[in-house]
Amino acid sequence: MLPNIDLNLLKLFSSLYQTASVSKTAQELNLSQSACSHALTRLRQRLGDELFIRIDNEMVPSIFAQQIAQSVIPAMQQLSAGLKPFEPFNSSKTTRFTIATTDYTAWCLKPLVHYFNAHYPQINLQLVSLEQRTPTEALQDGRLDFACGFTHHQEKNESILEHDWFEDKYVTAISNQHPLAKQKALTLDDFLSHTHILIAPWNETKGVVDSMLAKTKKSRKVAITLPHVLIAPYYLQHSNHLLTLPQAYAVQIAELLDLVLLDPPLNIPNYRVKLYLHKTRQNDPKLTWFVKQFNQFITL
């Protein structure tokens, strides 16, 4: 157990041992000579030894001071070496960033990944599967650097920091062979009288559409539940199901699969795609560098 000693006194000891002068030590530590002498007095009291004896105008260490110097001085050096601030992130060094994504957010990230590849060839982006909505532990211990997910409401997680990327609305897609395909707009009755495909990335039994319907005590019939956004539209071909999905992807896939896109006949909050990181790592130069590039990218 350490004796109750002020670390500043050990700094003084270390300096005095090397300079053998109270005045020089005072200069080194930015203290007045008086304060330095006071401090030496306190250290003498704490350690019960004279420590330094003035001989021929020089502060000569006592035998006890010589003994403790062997541990104290290397320890102080180790401390000051260990207390160095963060080294800034070097983007020309080979570095891997691990980002957890859903299939859909991985699709969204495509331009960002290309941006990084073009500007920072040494950076390796590893996208891995987002196993839970907010993988707090993995973000904290470094298995993940970021998670890219989407949500409809403000997060309440205390330990997670989030960066907004973009916001987008939902559309309802149907096959162009569907009986409703000729209509300009969907009514709520249309919506409720047909079967649906639910996208549940985390094996939920309800989606945002179901919770919005529940607010007016209504429900829809879910015929198929799928874990991924990207494959879901393929299930609309040759079927009479409805699929409510992110507009950004829907408009791209609609032409390829001959789909018709309509506005859902109820209020569905927009989803927001966000980048998540753990608060304990928010000052990690690696992560702050990435966030800076990320912010530059999204303002393009």
Added chain:
DNA sequence: TGCACGGGGATGAATAATTT
């Protein structure tokens, strides 16, 4: 959460003692 309190450290001035 805000507050007063006290301990302890730092400061500057003044001074004594010692060395060079």
Added chain:
DNA sequence: AAATTATTCATCCCCGTGCA
């Protein structure tokens, strides 16, 4: 005579503690 260390005194500030 100049430089250096040690000491005393008054004062300021910070921080931990206990209390409301």
